[in-house]
Amino acid sequence: MKDSGSYQPYSYFQLMEVSLRELLVEKGVVTEAEVAAAVEDMRRRTPERGAGVVARAWLDRDFKAKLLENGTEACEQVGLDVPALKLVVVENTPGVHNVIVCTLCSCYPRMLLGIPPDWYKSHAYRSRVVREPRTVLAEFGLSLDEATTVRVHDSTADMRYLVLPMRPAGTEGWSEERLAALVTRDCMIGVAVPRLP
């Protein structure tokens, strides 16, 4: 929690978290250290992980093929542990644009992208992107022409999804790190595409 220096009473969910955590510690189910380690582990997962995977796929044809065929195994190959994550990677092409949602809750490839943005969990995004994806994408600043097929993927059960965006023109000869810097979180959800700075 941000220390703003002024007193703020706990919100409903903060109070629930504190009460539950203290109870679990008191009962000996978990220790404070284990909770802190789990929180740190979550903090370490950021969209840079996903961006690294995308950049590698742009540079390594075999890795890309593997990633599209079995996302989980491809990530494990490059040392990214993705336990209990069945990763499906969907590829954007000149004729197809993919976008991810979880209409039922907020399923998200956290191991690769970290904590989802608030809008991803909002009712507005979840209910609208399945039925008017083009309008929602336009609101994100991404206008697609009629000829482009829009594929929405609703993450309703055990799979998690990552969009493999198209590599922008004009990036020939770029290093993996430089390419990865173009790949934002939103590109991997499918509400944006990588653009040159």
Add this chain to the structure above:
Amino acid sequence: MAENVVCPCFSVGVRVRVRKAYPLGHIRTPYYIRGASGVIERLCGAFGNPEELAQQRSGEPKQPLYRVRFRQQDVWPGYRGGDGDTLDVEIFQHWLE
């Protein structure tokens, strides 16, 4: 020991319909897709039945899970967008017919 799994009975490309049923409980089949028909895009594997797992039961036998591809035009009357636009949803086998 053999895993307790229901055999998959739909293959890729087959047309299926989502059951139009409204049972209570923890259901991973969205309301909006019940009754819609689409095509099997892939078999994802077999997973514990979430409706059973939510009741603290074993979830077995595991249910085959598919990605089913629907045409947006078939799901939403008056859909505005390309004819080819699709919606892929993960559906457990016991929700398909």
